[in-house]
Amino acid sequence: MIDHRPWLPLQGQMSSRLDFEVLLRDFTTFRVGGAAGIMARPEKSGELRTLVNLARELGLPVLVLGGGSNLLFSDSGFAGLVIKLGRSFATIENLGGGRILVGAAAAVLELLAWAWEKELGGLECLAGVPGTVGGALAGNSGIGGQTVGRIVNRLFILGEDGEAKVLKETELKFSSRRLFGLSPEAVILGAEFNLKPRPKIEIRSNITEALERRHQTQPLGERSAGCVFKNPPGQSAGRIIEECGFKGYVYGGARVSEIHANFIIARAGATCADILTLMELIRRGVSEKYGLLLEPEIRIIGPTGEVGHEMA
C-alpha cells in the first residue's frame, strides 16, 4: 500500500475527485484486477498538472485510464496514480472545414453520434469500438487497417514533465494498435481530427454494416477486452488460435471464446493470473505449431506500469 499522506491536503484544495485504494476491476470491461493506490478524476488542467507533478516528486507511476476496454490490471493492482479525466475533458468542437477538436474523455460512441449529426465522415473506423477518444488515440484503434491515427492533425498532451504540448501529425508515429513516441506517463488531452463532409445516410450505412459484422463475429455480451493478440502481418490471430484447437479452452476463470478465438472471456471469479496463464498457453501452442510468437494487443498493467505478458 502506498503512503496517502502527501495527497491528503489536495483533497480539500481541489475540485477534482481523489480516492484511495480504488478497485480497478470496477473500471474495466474484463472486470478483474486489484486496487489503485490513488485515483484522481481531474476536471481542470491546472489540477491535472498538480497531480502529475506530485506523483513525479514522490516517484510514483502514473497511468491514464479511459474506458478500461483494452486493459488487464494485475491482481495486486497498481501502486501509483491512476488518472481518469473528468467530463470537462470531453468537449467536441467544430472548427469548420472538416476540422474538429475533441477532448480525450469523450466516449467514442458520443463522438460518432456527433459526427453523424454534423454530416462529417471518417470516424466510422471506430464504429463499435468501446471506450474513449484518449484510449482510441493511445491504441491507434480501428477496424483492421482502418485506424484513427490516419485522421489526426494534432495531438494535445500533458507531457510526463507536466508541460502541455501540441504534437503535429508529422511528429506522431501511429502503428499497429500503438502510438509511439509518447511517454507512457503522458496524458492525451485531446486531438484535432480532419473529417470529410459526407451524407448522413452514407455514414449511417457504414456504421450499421460495421456493427452488424461485429455482432455476428464477436462475443459482445461477455467480459472481455477485445482481441487479446495482435494479428501477425497478413494473418488473423483468431484463425491461427482456432487452428491450434484453443476455441472454448478454459483455464481457471478464463475461457477462449467459442465465437472468436482471439477473445478471452473472464468468467465469474476470473483473476488476472488466469487470463495471463491462458494467454501464455496460447502463445506456446501457436509458437510450437506455426513458429509464430503472438504479441499481446491488450495492455497488461502490473503494480508499476505496463509489462509484457509474462506476469502470471
Ligand SMILES: Cc1cc2nc3c(=O)[nH]c(=O)nc-3n(C[C@H](O)[C@H](O)[C@H](O)COP(=O)(O)OP(=O)(O)OC[C@H]3O[C@@H](n4cnc5c(N)ncnc54)[C@H](O)[C@@H]3O)c2cc1C
Ligand atoms: C468488445 C470489444 C471490442 C473491441 N473491438 C475493438 C476494435 O474493433 N478495434 C480496436 O482497435 N479495439 C477494440 N477493442 C479494444 C478497445 O476497446 C480499444 O483499444 C479502445 O480504443 C480502448 O479505449 P479505452 O478508452 O477503453 O482505453 P483504456 O482501455 O482505458 O486504455 C487503453 C490504453 O490507452 C491509454 N490511455 C487511455 N486514455 C488515455 C489518455 N487520455 N492519455 C494517455 N493514454 C491514455 C491507457 O493508459 C492504456 O494504455 C475492443 C474491446 C472490446 C471490449
